[in-house]
Amino acid sequence: MTFNNPLAPKARAIPQKLREIKAWVRDLFELDDDTAVTVSELACRDEGCPDIETVIGLLTAGHPSEVHRLHKPLADVERDDVAALAMVSRLAKAADPHG
Amino acid sequence: MASLSTDPLEPIPVLLLTGFLGSGKTTLLSDALRSVLGPDTGVVINEFGTVAVDHDLVQVGRSEVMQTTTGCLCCHAGSDVEESLTKIVEAMGPDGERRLTLMVVETTGLADPAPVVNQMRAFPPPAEGRGFQLAGVITTVDAVTALASLDGYLEASKQIAFADAVVLTKTDLLSEGDRASFDALIEEIRALNPTVAVHDRHADDFDLHAVFSPRGYDVAARGQDVLGWLALEDALAPDTSKPGHAAHNTGDSRHANGVQSFVLTSDTPLTRDGFYRFLRTLQLSAGPKLLRMKGLVSFTEEPGQPYSVHQVQHLLSMPKALGEWPSTDRRSRLVFIVEGLDPKPLRELFEATVHDTGSFFDSIMPERFGKWLKSGKDRT
Numbered sequence: 001m002t003f004n005n006p007l008a009p010k011a012r013a014i015p016q017k018l019r020e021i022k023a024w025v026r027d028l029f030e031l032d033d034d035t036a037v038t039v040s041e042l043a044c045r046d047e048g049c050p051d052i053e054t055v056i057g058l059l060t061a062g063h064p065s066e067v068h069r070l071h072k073p074l075a076d077v078e079r080d081d082v083a084a085l086a087m088v089s090r091l092a093k094a095a096d097p098h099g
Numbered sequence: 100m101a102s103l104s105t106d107p108l109e110p111i112p113v114l115l116l117t118g119f120l121g122s123g124k125t126t127l128l129s130d131a132l133r134s135v136l137g138p139d140t141g142v143v144i145n146e147f148g149t150v151a152v153d154h155d156l157v158q159v160g161r162s163e164v165m166q167t168t169t170g171c172l173c174c175h176a177g178s179d180v181e182e183s184l185t186k187i188v189e190a191m192g193p194d195g196e197r198r199l200t201l202m203v204v205e206t207t208g209l210a211d212p213a214p215v216v217n218q219m220r221a222f223p224p225p226a227e228g229r230g231f232q233l234a235g236v237i238t239t240v241d242a243v244t245a246l247a248s249l250d251g252y253l254e255a256s257k258q259i260a261f262a263d264a265v266v267l268t269k270t271d272l273l274s275e276g277d278r279a280s281f282d283a284l285i286e287e288i289r290a291l292n293p294t295v296a297v298h299d300r301h302a303d304d305f306d307l308h309a310v311f312s313p314r315g316y317d318v319a320a321r322g323q324d325v326l327g328w329l330a331l332e333d334a335l336a337p338d339t340s341k342p343g344h345a346a347h348n349t350g351d352s353r354h355a356n357g358v359q360s361f362v363l364t365s366d367t368p369l370t371r372d373g374f375y376r377f378l379r380t381l382q383l384s385a386g387p388k389l390l391r392m393k394g395l396v397s398f399t400e401e402p403g404q405p406y407s408v409h410q411v412q413h414l415l416s417m418p419k420a421l422g423e424w425p426s427t428d429r430r431s432r433l434v435f436i437v438e439g440l441d442p443k444p445l446r447e448l449f450e451a452t453v454h455d456t457g458s459f460f461d462s463i464m465p466e467r468f469g470k471w472l473k474s475g476k477d478r479t
Binding site for chain 1: 213252255287290291330333
């Protein structure tokens, strides 16, 4: 039996999280292989902006880049956050298919 | 010396030297300037924080070495890199442009290479003169602390992903017990950048000349992640057509919240014993939140003899004697880069060191000091 110390600092493990988020995006946005997914993290001190945000780019050759923002650090992004983004994106496209 | 193009019709090749805090960028650059780079190499050193010391730690006595404004190149939109390079050309005199064989731009340890590389890829053809061309990205990777840096900071991953040459540093400090974590680090480097050339700084066959030789920098060869990050930078570029949004994501705040830099100085030399107690207390208490400490100090026991000091997370290097003061500034000065640490206790600890108040050290235990350091509350 192994003992997991609940008080131990949580590793942020950014590279692993990066790969997870990309996989969630590809799955939940139902992307084909022609669309590249890129994930980054930026900080911003503009009024009304969060301190750190995760930025997700969907890049398809010949089309404008689609950029989504999650108002939390990359390390804190969960699958449900990406699922919510994907749902909002689908609703927006349904409401304005030419937008 | 590197055999480089001096064709006055060709753009001046520019190497980008990056790597996380304390990974040995400045040391590698100093070695290269001493041994393989010609005197007609221009250098731009960029530092995070308000006081620069790296230019003092590049010990080559070169008038061409240039310090950029402090801050971070990746946080400033526009042509900061090109402006800095152009200033070097101007500083070298009327024939400087013709003589220059290479430029090296050293970023801060916290730099996101994506916007910097984007700037360097977009150097416009000059109306007159040679102009500049990105000719390689060198990333130093600390074999001891890199896994922790990769775990916590996206910038560390990006720095490796953009490299066409990775230089592993501090491999001489690894013990047999570190083998598993070193193998994991190599695996992570390969996952981030499968085609990068990996050099071991302490291997017998390490070729510094090859690392600093300009080559064509091929973005496409760096993989989909790099192409995506560059495209995302373009997509996030400020839309100046929208009032109030011109500065979005281009200000001085690209880095994670809570990372800050401050400097401690003393006009008088420090006692060696007091300073060593200061370092010991720091090492035992600060932990990984102390991202970087570096600077120059002098001791009362050896007036006139400067020492360089470095600490990276838990890894402390003992003070190293320098041949001479690199400038007319003879103050002891330490630059700290921390995340989520309160500078006040560190200032107080340093004051006690300056005034050699041993009773201060006797009154604190490192673990208590550590709690105070991280709480931001008064010491009671």
